[in-house]
Amino acid sequence: MTINQTQTTPGRFGRFGGRYVAATLLNALEELEAAYEAAKADPDFHEEYHAILRDYVGRPSPLTFAERLSERVGSRVYLKREDLNHTGAHKINNTIGQGLLARRMGKRRIIAETGAGQHGVATATVAARLGLPCMVFMGVEDVRRQKLNVYRMKLLGAEVVPVEGLQGTLKDACDAAMRHWMGAYEDALYIFGSVAGPHPYPTMVRDFQRVIGDEAREQILAAEGRLPDRLIACVGGGANAMGLFYPFVGDSEVKLVGVEAAGHGIDTGLHSASICAGTYGVLDGTASLILQDEDGQVLPVHSVAAGLDYPGVGPEHAFMHEAGRATYTSVTDEQALAAFRTLAELEGIIPALESAHAVAQVLAMADELGEDEVVIVNISGRGDKDCEEVERLTRG
Secondary structure (H helix, E strand, O other): OOOOOOOOEOOEEOOEEOOOOOHHHHHHHHHHHHHHHHHHOOHHHHHHHHHHHHHHHOOOOOEEEOHHHHHHHOOEEEEEEHHHOOOOEOHHHHHHHHHHHHHHOOOOEEEEEEOOOHHHHHHHHHHHHHOOOEEEEEEHHHHHHOHHHHHHHHHOOOEEEEEOOOOOOHHHHHHHHHHHHHOOOOOEEEEOOOOOOOOOHHHHHHHHHOHHHHHHHHHHHHHHOOOOOEEEEEOOOOHHHHHHHHHHOOOOOOEEEEEEEEEOOHHHOOOOOHHHHOEEEEEOOEEEEEOEOOOOOEOOOOOOOHHHOOOEOOHHHHHHHHHOOEEEEEEEHHHHHHHHHHHHHHHOOOEOHHHHHHHHHHHHOOOOOOOOOEEEEEEOEEOHHHHHHHHHHHOO
């Protein structure tokens, strides 16, 4: 296996990945895999997909030189502006691809899960554009703290289904969506939002999100005449990070830094750092690093960012961690909240709380970054959705 080939066999990344699901879903996943493989070989599919990204989403998203942030950290920092996409995050890149697959497969409705609500909004947007009914499962705690996105989904015509559970967050929403799909796969497609889940989702979502890194590569070569020294992105399930990282995997001189949610601190147990503190296990149909107890029971997780509130990580990230190709660290809620404000004050950009974790990491690395280093930070989404919650948490 060469350094730029993380996939060992279809659906596998070393010991990670695979398809661990009830027999009921095997047919659905095999049908989806066959449809995706056929679409990949079809130039018309690619042409339509990229035309929609250009004319509807607004791609390419800019690569913005962050002058004042660069002065603060002492290196040359660029921001990949996924926050400027239609719907406000990177999620739309994937939902367009899977939405086109749903139409190609003759599916009559769409199912999705969401945490921070950005994937739900992006799925509801694509469903509206395609004229398909949409059902989005969302944990009750996330419904509370992401009211704006709940309203946006409903405005777009989607049915939002609140989900109780262990914590009423993203894991519970994933479970409910998967259970529903088991009885509905003949007429519905489950548009999964991250590079986690059973095969073919980790590969398929990565491929739809790699447009981030493909653009960033071209843009940084135009701006600096060379590749960056580091790429930094937040990691929950890991879609935005994998989208940025994947086109650079074969460039050993480029350091890949994924940032997990340390919550109240790794030592408190109130965090969502699956790579930094997890162990090998199976979650949502894939083998990866997950947060679990000695009996294999999934542990409660915590992050101030709803989109990072997940007890596992995509299998390709777990593989890249074990292979030493990427480094994974974590920052706390407190650091993320401070970075949320710092980027707003320095650059006039309000990042999603998820993205603020990546900003917090570059701020924390200031002492080790050289003045000639070039760093790209992925701003995976905008923070409008988080302003009410941040105001509540930082009030007086």
